[in-house]
Amino acid sequence: DADVTQTPRNRITKTGKRIMLECSQTKGHDRMYWYRQDPGLGLRLIYYSFDVKDINKGEISDGYSVSRQAQAKFSLSLESAIPNQTALYFCATSVGAGGRMSTDTQYFGPGTRLTVL
């Protein structure tokens, strides 16, 4: 079984709809992240969470919200979807590296392809 799972894998929705993307992990990692990928732009960080009570905005958090329900679960919500939120969304986890933050490797889920019409 995959260590990081995302549901749904594909979703088509309409403008104005609320949608939730879910991420679960069995790696036992404390840190979880949400990214979006757009063609030619690489990955951009939306939100990240270092533990259940610690949630932080990333580079492009406007229009998104998150919930860390448990150590293993981190969900991303689009309250009112718009077409420019059409993208590939990735969840990632990392163990945290104590004092050496820079060594903290991220491991990614399979991605959710979201289309907003």
Add this chain to the structure above:
Amino acid sequence: AQKITQTQPGMFVQEKEAVTLDCTYDTSDPSYGLFWYKQPSSGEMIFLIYQGSYDQQNATEGRYSLNFQKARKSANLVISASQLGDSAMYFCAMREARNQFYFGTGTSLTVIP
């Protein structure tokens, strides 16, 4: 300024040959990490290799090695003995000590039989 720059949108390499994918970075932090990820056409992001800013030696993982030139702020990925399965997008990424994580725009590698 871009934190991570990958200047090669697309690269071609003959099977069994070596190929170098370029990556330059920009940071003022003394402590940072550099990562390469592979994204095949199926879409998943696969971690390949890591280099720490204080590491004295270049990182290696099987056929992957990272040519780390700190003064030039470059972290090129070298793939030796290319295989057809190496055809994919490759992303360079950097983590600064403040936990910001940045990705480049990627290089598409095609291995020719």
